Amino acid sequence: MPDVTQATDHPRRPGRPRANPATQASGLSTRDQILDAAAALFVEEGFGACTTRQIAERAGIRQASVYYHFASKDEVLLVLLSSSIRPSLAFAVRLREDPDAPDDPAVRLCALVIADVRLLAGARHNIASLYGLPEVQEKAQFAGFRAERHELITVYGDFAGAVVPLVDRTLCGTLVMQLVESVIGLRTADRFRTEYEGDIAKACLRMLGVGDVEIDLAVREARAFLEDPA
Amino acid sequence: MPDVTQATDHPRRPGRPRANPATQASGLSTRDQILDAAAALFVEEGFGACTTRQIAERAGIRQASVYYHFASKDEVLLVLLSSSIRPSLAFAVRLREDPDAPDDPAVRLCALVIADVRLLAGARHNIASLYGLPEVQEKAQFAGFRAERHELITVYGDFAGAVVPLVDRTLCGTLVMQLVESVIGLRTADRFRTEYEGDIAKACLRMLGVGDVEIDLAVREARAFLEDPA
Incomplete structure:
Protein backbone atom coordinates (compact mmCIF):
# COMPACT_ATOMS: atom_id res chain seq x y z
CA MET A 1 0.00 0.00 0.00
CA PRO A 2 1.33 3.47 -0.81
CA ASP A 3 2.02 5.66 2.16
CA VAL A 4 -1.31 7.41 2.27
CA THR A 5 -0.27 9.35 5.35
CA GLN A 6 1.75 11.63 3.08
CA ALA A 7 -1.24 12.65 1.02
CA THR A 8 -2.46 15.55 3.15
CA ASP A 9 -1.57 17.61 6.18
CA HIS A 10 -4.26 17.35 8.76
CA PRO A 11 -3.65 19.23 12.02
CA ARG A 12 -3.74 17.10 15.14
CA ARG A 13 -6.51 18.04 17.51
CA PRO A 14 -6.34 17.86 21.28
CA GLY A 15 -8.30 15.20 23.14
CA ARG A 16 -7.54 12.46 20.67
CA PRO A 17 -9.63 9.38 21.53
CA ARG A 18 -7.55 6.31 22.28
CA ALA A 19 -7.55 3.74 19.53
CA ASN A 20 -8.88 0.28 20.23
CA PRO A 21 -5.85 -2.00 20.83
CA ALA A 22 -7.15 -4.37 18.10
CA THR A 23 -6.32 -1.77 15.44
CA GLN A 24 -2.69 -1.70 16.45
CA ALA A 25 -2.19 -5.33 15.43
CA SER A 26 -1.80 -4.45 11.76
CA GLY A 27 1.05 -2.04 12.43
CA LEU A 28 -0.87 0.78 10.73
CA SER A 29 -1.57 4.03 12.53
CA THR A 30 -5.20 4.67 13.42
CA ARG A 31 -5.37 7.22 10.62
CA ASP A 32 -4.17 4.67 8.06
CA GLN A 33 -6.53 2.06 9.51
CA ILE A 34 -9.38 4.48 8.83
CA LEU A 35 -8.16 5.17 5.29
CA ASP A 36 -7.77 1.47 4.57
CA ALA A 37 -11.20 0.56 5.94
CA ALA A 38 -12.81 3.45 4.06
CA ALA A 39 -11.08 2.53 0.78
CA ALA A 40 -12.31 -1.05 1.05
CA LEU A 41 -15.88 0.07 1.81
CA PHE A 42 -15.99 2.79 -0.87
CA VAL A 43 -14.72 0.42 -3.56
CA GLU A 44 -16.81 -2.59 -2.50
CA GLU A 45 -20.05 -1.01 -1.26
CA GLY A 46 -20.07 2.40 -2.89
CA PHE A 47 -19.24 5.81 -1.46
CA GLY A 48 -22.79 7.08 -1.10
CA ALA A 49 -24.05 3.96 0.64
CA CYS A 50 -21.49 3.83 3.45
CA THR A 51 -21.29 5.85 6.66
CA THR A 52 -18.49 6.97 8.99
CA ARG A 53 -20.01 4.56 11.54
CA GLN A 54 -19.39 1.65 9.14
CA ILE A 55 -15.86 2.90 8.48
CA ALA A 56 -15.20 2.97 12.22
CA GLU A 57 -16.66 -0.52 12.69
CA ARG A 58 -14.55 -1.96 9.91
CA ALA A 59 -11.43 -0.30 11.30
CA GLY A 60 -12.30 -1.58 14.78
CA ILE A 61 -12.28 1.89 16.33
CA ARG A 62 -14.81 4.34 17.74
CA GLN A 63 -16.68 6.68 15.37
CA ALA A 64 -15.27 9.66 17.29
CA SER A 65 -11.82 8.59 16.16
CA VAL A 66 -12.83 9.03 12.52
CA TYR A 67 -13.89 12.61 13.29
CA TYR A 68 -10.71 13.21 15.23
CA HIS A 69 -8.66 12.43 12.12
CA PHE A 70 -11.00 13.68 9.37
CA ALA A 71 -13.56 16.46 9.16
CA SER A 72 -15.99 14.37 7.09
CA LYS A 73 -16.48 11.33 4.88
CA ASP A 74 -15.73 13.62 1.91
CA GLU A 75 -12.35 14.43 3.41
CA VAL A 76 -11.52 10.74 3.78
CA LEU A 77 -12.30 10.26 0.09
CA LEU A 78 -10.29 13.34 -0.87
CA VAL A 79 -7.20 12.03 0.96
CA LEU A 80 -7.59 8.64 -0.71
CA LEU A 81 -7.99 10.17 -4.19
CA SER A 82 -4.99 12.46 -3.71
CA SER A 83 -2.92 9.48 -2.62
CA MET B 1 -27.55 13.49 -32.17
CA PRO B 2 -27.38 9.72 -32.78
CA ASP B 3 -30.67 8.00 -33.38
CA VAL B 4 -31.36 6.97 -29.80
CA THR B 5 -34.69 5.45 -30.83
CA GLN B 6 -32.79 2.42 -32.15
CA ALA B 7 -31.19 1.63 -28.84
CA THR B 8 -33.92 -0.54 -27.34
CA ASP B 9 -37.26 -2.12 -28.15
CA HIS B 10 -39.88 -0.91 -25.74
CA PRO B 11 -43.40 -2.24 -26.31
CA ARG B 12 -46.06 0.43 -26.84
CA ARG B 13 -48.72 0.44 -24.18
CA PRO B 14 -52.37 1.28 -24.71
CA GLY B 15 -53.74 4.56 -23.38
CA ARG B 16 -50.71 6.62 -24.33
CA PRO B 17 -51.00 10.15 -22.89
CA ARG B 18 -51.05 12.86 -25.54
CA ALA B 19 -47.84 14.80 -25.76
CA ASN B 20 -47.90 18.53 -25.13
CA PRO B 21 -47.87 20.22 -28.55
CA ALA B 22 -44.82 22.25 -27.44
CA THR B 23 -42.69 19.09 -27.58
CA GLN B 24 -43.53 18.54 -31.20
CA ALA B 25 -41.81 21.74 -32.25
CA SER B 26 -38.35 20.15 -32.10
CA GLY B 27 -39.33 17.43 -34.54
CA LEU B 28 -38.34 14.75 -32.02
CA SER B 29 -40.78 12.07 -30.96
CA THR B 30 -41.96 12.28 -27.35
CA ARG B 31 -39.73 9.35 -26.49
CA ASP B 32 -36.68 11.12 -27.91
CA GLN B 33 -37.69 14.35 -26.14
CA ILE B 34 -37.64 12.41 -22.87
CA LEU B 35 -34.24 10.87 -23.65
CA ASP B 36 -32.81 14.25 -24.62
CA ALA B 37 -34.14 16.02 -21.53
CA ALA B 38 -32.93 13.19 -19.30
CA ALA B 39 -29.46 13.16 -20.87
CA ALA B 40 -29.11 16.89 -20.30
CA LEU B 41 -30.24 16.62 -16.67
CA PHE B 42 -28.15 13.54 -15.87
CA VAL B 43 -24.98 15.11 -17.29
CA GLU B 44 -25.57 18.61 -15.87
CA GLU B 45 -27.25 17.90 -12.52
CA GLY B 46 -26.29 14.30 -11.77
CA PHE B 47 -28.30 11.10 -12.12
CA GLY B 48 -29.08 10.62 -8.43
CA ALA B 49 -30.26 14.17 -7.90
CA CYS B 50 -32.86 14.34 -10.66
CA THR B 51 -36.38 12.92 -10.78
CA THR B 52 -38.73 11.73 -13.52
CA ARG B 53 -40.83 14.80 -12.67
CA GLN B 54 -37.91 17.06 -13.59
CA ILE B 55 -37.33 15.08 -16.78
CA ALA B 56 -40.97 15.57 -17.73
CA GLU B 57 -40.84 19.30 -16.93
CA ARG B 58 -37.71 19.78 -19.01
CA ALA B 59 -39.23 17.85 -21.91
CA GLY B 60 -42.44 19.90 -21.59
CA ILE B 61 -44.62 16.81 -21.14
CA ARG B 62 -46.62 15.17 -18.35
CA GLN B 63 -44.85 12.85 -15.89
CA ALA B 64 -47.22 10.04 -16.92
CA SER B 65 -45.73 10.24 -20.40
CA VAL B 66 -42.32 9.33 -19.02
CA TYR B 67 -43.80 6.21 -17.43
CA TYR B 68 -45.66 5.40 -20.61
CA HIS B 69 -42.36 5.20 -22.48
CA PHE B 70 -40.02 3.94 -19.75
CA ALA B 71 -40.49 1.68 -16.74
CA SER B 72 -38.18 3.77 -14.54
CA LYS B 73 -35.45 6.40 -14.39
CA ASP B 74 -32.94 3.53 -14.47
CA GLU B 75 -34.39 2.37 -17.78
CA VAL B 76 -34.01 5.85 -19.27
CA LEU B 77 -30.33 5.79 -18.28
CA LEU B 78 -29.88 2.27 -19.63
CA VAL B 79 -31.27 3.29 -23.03
CA LEU B 80 -28.99 6.33 -23.10
CA LEU B 81 -25.90 4.30 -22.16
CA SER B 82 -26.67 1.62 -24.72
CA SER B 83 -27.06 4.30 -27.38
Missing part, protein backbone atom coordinates in the same frame (compact mmCIF):
# COMPACT_ATOMS: atom_id res chain seq x y z
CA SER A 84 -3.46 8.02 -6.10
CA ILE A 85 -2.10 11.14 -7.88
CA ARG A 86 0.36 13.02 -5.66
CA PRO A 87 3.20 10.47 -5.58
CA SER A 88 3.26 10.53 -9.40
CA LEU A 89 3.30 14.34 -9.45
CA ALA A 90 6.12 14.32 -6.90
CA PHE A 91 8.04 11.75 -8.93
CA ALA A 92 7.65 13.91 -12.06
CA VAL A 93 9.19 16.86 -10.19
CA ARG A 94 12.11 14.63 -9.17
CA LEU A 95 12.57 13.44 -12.74
CA ARG A 96 12.80 17.07 -13.83
CA GLU A 97 15.01 18.38 -11.03
CA ASP A 98 17.23 15.53 -9.82
CA PRO A 99 20.64 15.82 -11.55
CA ASP A 100 20.89 12.00 -11.38
CA ALA A 101 17.62 11.50 -13.25
CA PRO A 102 17.89 10.23 -16.83
CA ASP A 103 18.46 12.87 -19.52
CA ASP A 104 16.66 11.07 -22.33
CA PRO A 105 13.03 12.33 -22.52
CA ALA A 106 11.80 8.89 -23.60
CA VAL A 107 13.37 7.32 -20.49
CA ARG A 108 11.82 9.98 -18.25
CA LEU A 109 8.35 9.50 -19.72
CA CYS A 110 8.77 5.75 -19.44
CA ALA A 111 9.86 6.00 -15.79
CA LEU A 112 6.86 8.19 -14.95
CA VAL A 113 4.42 5.87 -16.71
CA ILE A 114 5.79 2.78 -14.95
CA ALA A 115 5.80 4.51 -11.56
CA ASP A 116 2.21 5.66 -12.10
CA VAL A 117 1.05 2.22 -13.26
CA ARG A 118 2.68 0.72 -10.16
CA LEU A 119 0.94 3.25 -7.94
CA LEU A 120 -2.49 2.48 -9.45
CA ALA A 121 -1.88 -1.26 -9.57
CA GLY A 122 -0.26 -1.50 -6.15
CA ALA A 123 -2.83 0.35 -4.06
CA ARG A 124 -4.48 -2.19 -1.79
CA HIS A 125 -7.90 -1.08 -3.04
CA ASN A 126 -8.75 0.17 -6.52
CA ILE A 127 -9.18 3.77 -5.31
CA ALA A 128 -8.93 5.24 -8.79
CA SER A 129 -12.17 3.47 -9.70
CA LEU A 130 -13.79 6.25 -7.65
CA TYR A 131 -12.61 9.03 -10.02
CA GLY A 132 -15.91 8.75 -11.89
CA LEU A 133 -18.11 9.33 -8.85
CA PRO A 134 -20.49 12.21 -9.53
CA GLU A 135 -19.49 13.80 -6.21
CA VAL A 136 -15.86 13.80 -7.32
CA GLN A 137 -16.74 15.28 -10.71
CA GLU A 138 -19.09 17.96 -9.41
CA LYS A 139 -18.61 18.97 -5.77
CA ALA A 140 -16.50 22.02 -4.94
CA GLN A 141 -14.87 19.99 -2.18
CA PHE A 142 -13.09 17.85 -4.77
CA ALA A 143 -11.89 20.75 -6.93
CA GLY A 144 -8.40 20.30 -5.49
CA PHE A 145 -8.27 16.69 -6.57
CA ARG A 146 -9.59 17.53 -10.04
CA ALA A 147 -6.86 20.15 -10.35
CA GLU A 148 -4.20 17.61 -9.33
CA ARG A 149 -5.45 15.14 -11.91
CA HIS A 150 -5.44 17.83 -14.57
CA GLU A 151 -1.91 18.77 -13.52
CA LEU A 152 -0.79 15.18 -14.07
CA ILE A 153 -2.30 15.28 -17.58
CA THR A 154 -0.34 18.49 -18.21
CA VAL A 155 2.86 16.84 -16.94
CA TYR A 156 2.31 13.89 -19.28
CA GLY A 157 1.76 16.36 -22.10
CA ASP A 158 5.04 18.14 -21.26
CA PHE A 159 6.96 14.87 -21.03
CA ALA A 160 5.43 13.68 -24.32
CA GLY A 161 6.26 17.04 -25.90
CA ALA A 162 9.91 16.54 -24.94
CA VAL A 163 9.87 13.19 -26.78
CA VAL A 164 8.02 14.51 -29.87
CA PRO A 165 8.48 18.29 -29.96
CA LEU A 166 5.65 19.14 -32.36
CA VAL A 167 2.99 17.20 -30.54
CA ASP A 168 -0.41 18.59 -29.44
CA ARG A 169 0.30 18.47 -25.71
CA THR A 170 -3.30 18.59 -24.52
CA LEU A 171 -4.20 15.60 -26.63
CA CYS A 172 -1.00 13.63 -25.98
CA GLY A 173 -1.12 14.20 -22.23
CA THR A 174 -4.70 12.97 -22.22
CA LEU A 175 -3.90 9.90 -24.34
CA VAL A 176 -0.88 8.87 -22.24
CA MET A 177 -2.92 9.32 -19.05
CA GLN A 178 -5.71 7.24 -20.59
CA LEU A 179 -3.28 4.40 -21.28
CA VAL A 180 -1.92 4.57 -17.72
CA GLU A 181 -5.44 4.57 -16.30
CA SER A 182 -6.29 1.39 -18.21
CA VAL A 183 -5.06 -0.19 -14.94
CA ILE A 184 -8.31 0.90 -13.26
CA GLY A 185 -10.64 -1.00 -15.59
CA LEU A 186 -8.30 -3.99 -15.79
CA ARG A 187 -8.24 -4.22 -11.99
CA THR A 188 -12.04 -3.91 -11.77
CA ALA A 189 -12.35 -6.75 -14.29
CA ASP A 190 -9.68 -8.79 -12.42
CA ARG A 191 -7.57 -8.76 -15.56
CA PHE A 192 -4.51 -6.74 -14.54
CA ARG A 193 -1.19 -8.61 -14.72
CA THR A 194 2.12 -7.31 -13.39
CA GLU A 195 3.89 -7.57 -16.76
CA TYR A 196 1.39 -5.08 -18.21
CA GLU A 197 3.39 -2.23 -16.64
CA GLY A 198 6.09 -2.68 -19.29
CA ASP A 199 3.52 -3.22 -22.04
CA ILE A 200 1.68 0.00 -21.13
CA ALA A 201 4.94 1.99 -21.05
CA LYS A 202 5.89 0.57 -24.46
CA ALA A 203 2.43 1.37 -25.82
CA CYS A 204 2.83 5.01 -24.73
CA LEU A 205 6.21 5.38 -26.42
CA ARG A 206 5.12 3.54 -29.55
CA MET A 207 2.02 5.74 -29.74
CA LEU A 208 4.34 8.76 -29.73
CA GLY A 209 6.31 7.33 -32.65
CA VAL A 210 9.42 6.14 -30.78
CA GLY A 211 11.13 3.22 -32.57
CA ASP A 212 11.25 -0.30 -31.14
CA VAL A 213 14.99 -0.37 -30.39
CA GLU A 214 14.81 2.94 -28.54
CA ILE A 215 11.70 1.76 -26.69
CA ASP A 216 13.42 -1.36 -25.34
CA LEU A 217 16.37 0.72 -24.19
CA ALA A 218 14.11 3.30 -22.59
CA VAL A 219 12.15 0.68 -20.64
CA ARG A 220 15.39 -0.92 -19.42
CA GLU A 221 16.90 2.41 -18.32
CA ALA A 222 13.65 3.57 -16.73
CA ARG A 223 13.41 0.36 -14.71
CA ALA A 224 17.05 0.64 -13.62
CA PHE A 225 16.39 4.19 -12.38
CA LEU A 226 13.22 3.08 -10.57
CA GLU A 227 15.02 0.15 -8.91
CA ASP A 228 18.03 2.24 -7.88
CA PRO A 229 17.26 5.96 -8.14
CA ALA A 230 20.42 7.03 -6.26
CA SER B 84 -23.39 5.18 -26.81
CA ILE B 85 -22.17 1.59 -27.43
CA ARG B 86 -24.59 -0.30 -29.70
CA PRO B 87 -24.04 1.65 -32.93
CA SER B 88 -20.30 0.90 -32.67
CA LEU B 89 -20.98 -2.80 -32.04
CA ALA B 90 -23.35 -2.86 -35.01
CA PHE B 91 -20.77 -1.09 -37.19
CA ALA B 92 -18.14 -3.67 -36.16
CA VAL B 93 -20.45 -6.46 -37.31
CA ARG B 94 -20.90 -4.69 -40.65
CA LEU B 95 -17.14 -4.24 -41.02
CA ARG B 96 -16.75 -7.99 -40.54
CA GLU B 97 -19.64 -9.15 -42.70
CA ASP B 98 -20.20 -6.61 -45.46
CA PRO B 99 -18.41 -7.81 -48.61
CA ASP B 100 -17.84 -4.15 -49.55
CA ALA B 101 -16.05 -3.39 -46.27
CA PRO B 102 -12.28 -2.85 -46.49
CA ASP B 103 -10.13 -6.00 -46.37
CA ASP B 104 -7.11 -4.41 -44.68
CA PRO B 105 -7.33 -5.01 -40.89
CA ALA B 106 -5.67 -1.62 -40.19
CA VAL B 107 -8.37 0.15 -42.25
CA ARG B 108 -11.12 -1.73 -40.45
CA LEU B 109 -9.75 -0.89 -37.02
CA CYS B 110 -9.30 2.71 -38.09
CA ALA B 111 -12.87 2.92 -39.41
CA LEU B 112 -14.26 1.50 -36.16
CA VAL B 113 -12.19 3.90 -34.04
CA ILE B 114 -13.28 6.94 -36.06
CA ALA B 115 -16.94 5.86 -36.05
CA ASP B 116 -16.79 5.32 -32.28
CA VAL B 117 -15.05 8.67 -31.65
CA ARG B 118 -17.73 10.37 -33.76
CA LEU B 119 -20.47 8.63 -31.79
CA LEU B 120 -19.01 9.75 -28.44
CA ALA B 121 -18.15 13.24 -29.67
CA GLY B 122 -21.39 13.79 -31.59
CA ALA B 123 -23.90 12.85 -28.91
CA ARG B 124 -25.73 16.02 -27.93
CA HIS B 125 -24.87 15.38 -24.28
CA ASN B 126 -21.73 13.68 -22.96
CA ILE B 127 -23.63 10.50 -22.00
CA ALA B 128 -20.49 8.42 -21.70
CA SER B 129 -19.42 10.57 -18.75
CA LEU B 130 -22.06 8.56 -16.86
CA TYR B 131 -20.21 5.23 -17.34
CA GLY B 132 -18.48 5.78 -14.00
CA LEU B 133 -21.68 6.18 -11.99
CA PRO B 134 -21.67 3.72 -9.09
CA GLU B 135 -25.17 2.60 -10.07
CA VAL B 136 -23.91 1.73 -13.53
CA GLN B 137 -20.91 -0.14 -12.15
CA GLU B 138 -22.79 -2.07 -9.48
CA LYS B 139 -26.54 -2.49 -10.07
CA ALA B 140 -27.84 -5.70 -11.66
CA GLN B 141 -30.08 -3.56 -13.85
CA PHE B 142 -27.04 -2.29 -15.77
CA ALA B 143 -25.41 -5.69 -16.23
CA GLY B 144 -26.56 -5.66 -19.86
CA PHE B 145 -24.81 -2.37 -20.53
CA ARG B 146 -21.62 -3.55 -18.79
CA ALA B 147 -21.68 -6.67 -20.98
CA GLU B 148 -22.08 -4.52 -24.12
CA ARG B 149 -19.14 -2.36 -23.12
CA HIS B 150 -17.03 -5.44 -22.42
CA GLU B 151 -18.07 -6.82 -25.82
CA LEU B 152 -16.79 -3.66 -27.50
CA ILE B 153 -13.43 -4.09 -25.72
CA THR B 154 -13.35 -7.67 -27.02
CA VAL B 155 -14.14 -6.46 -30.54
CA TYR B 156 -11.30 -3.92 -30.35
CA GLY B 157 -9.01 -6.72 -29.14
CA ASP B 158 -10.02 -8.89 -32.11
CA PHE B 159 -9.54 -6.05 -34.60
CA ALA B 160 -6.16 -5.20 -33.04
CA GLY B 161 -5.22 -8.89 -33.14
CA ALA B 162 -5.89 -8.92 -36.90
CA VAL B 163 -3.45 -5.99 -37.29
CA VAL B 164 -0.77 -7.48 -35.02
CA PRO B 165 -1.37 -11.24 -34.81
CA LEU B 166 0.70 -11.95 -31.69
CA VAL B 167 -0.83 -9.24 -29.56
CA ASP B 168 -2.33 -9.75 -26.05
CA ARG B 169 -5.94 -9.11 -27.08
CA THR B 170 -7.27 -8.34 -23.62
CA LEU B 171 -4.69 -5.64 -23.08
CA CYS B 172 -4.82 -4.22 -26.62
CA GLY B 173 -8.61 -4.11 -26.70
CA THR B 174 -8.55 -2.23 -23.41
CA LEU B 175 -5.85 0.21 -24.55
CA VAL B 176 -7.58 1.01 -27.86
CA MET B 177 -10.90 1.52 -26.03
CA GLN B 178 -9.11 3.79 -23.54
CA LEU B 179 -7.80 5.96 -26.38
CA VAL B 180 -11.26 6.16 -27.97
CA GLU B 181 -12.81 7.08 -24.62
CA SER B 182 -10.38 9.97 -24.19
CA VAL B 183 -13.22 11.84 -25.93
CA ILE B 184 -15.24 11.69 -22.70
CA GLY B 185 -12.72 13.56 -20.56
CA LEU B 186 -11.84 15.96 -23.37
CA ARG B 187 -15.52 16.86 -23.77
CA THR B 188 -15.96 17.30 -20.01
CA ALA B 189 -12.97 19.68 -20.01
CA ASP B 190 -14.29 21.46 -23.12
CA ARG B 191 -11.12 20.48 -24.95
CA PHE B 192 -12.37 18.13 -27.67
CA ARG B 193 -11.68 19.28 -31.24
CA THR B 194 -13.07 17.62 -34.37
CA GLU B 195 -9.65 16.94 -35.87
CA TYR B 196 -8.79 14.78 -32.88
CA GLU B 197 -10.78 11.92 -34.45
CA GLY B 198 -7.99 11.37 -36.96
CA ASP B 199 -5.29 11.88 -34.32
CA ILE B 200 -6.87 9.29 -32.04
CA ALA B 201 -7.19 6.77 -34.88
CA LYS B 202 -3.53 7.36 -35.80
CA ALA B 203 -2.50 7.00 -32.14
CA CYS B 204 -4.23 3.60 -31.98
CA LEU B 205 -2.50 2.30 -35.11
CA ARG B 206 0.88 3.73 -34.11
CA MET B 207 0.51 2.14 -30.67
CA LEU B 208 0.02 -1.21 -32.43
CA GLY B 209 3.24 -0.72 -34.38
CA VAL B 210 1.79 0.19 -37.78
CA GLY B 211 4.16 2.37 -39.83
CA ASP B 212 3.44 6.00 -40.70
CA VAL B 213 2.88 5.51 -44.43
CA GLU B 214 0.45 2.66 -43.82
CA ILE B 215 -1.29 4.73 -41.12
CA ASP B 216 -1.95 7.65 -43.46
CA LEU B 217 -3.33 5.30 -46.08
CA ALA B 218 -5.50 3.51 -43.51
CA VAL B 219 -7.00 6.76 -42.23
CA ARG B 220 -7.75 7.93 -45.78
CA GLU B 221 -9.39 4.62 -46.76
CA ALA B 222 -11.32 4.39 -43.50
CA ARG B 223 -12.70 7.89 -44.00
CA ALA B 224 -13.64 7.14 -47.59
CA PHE B 225 -15.56 4.05 -46.43
CA LEU B 226 -17.28 6.03 -43.67
CA GLU B 227 -18.25 8.83 -46.07
CA ASP B 228 -19.53 6.45 -48.75
CA PRO B 229 -20.00 2.94 -47.34
CA ALA B 230 -21.91 1.65 -50.39
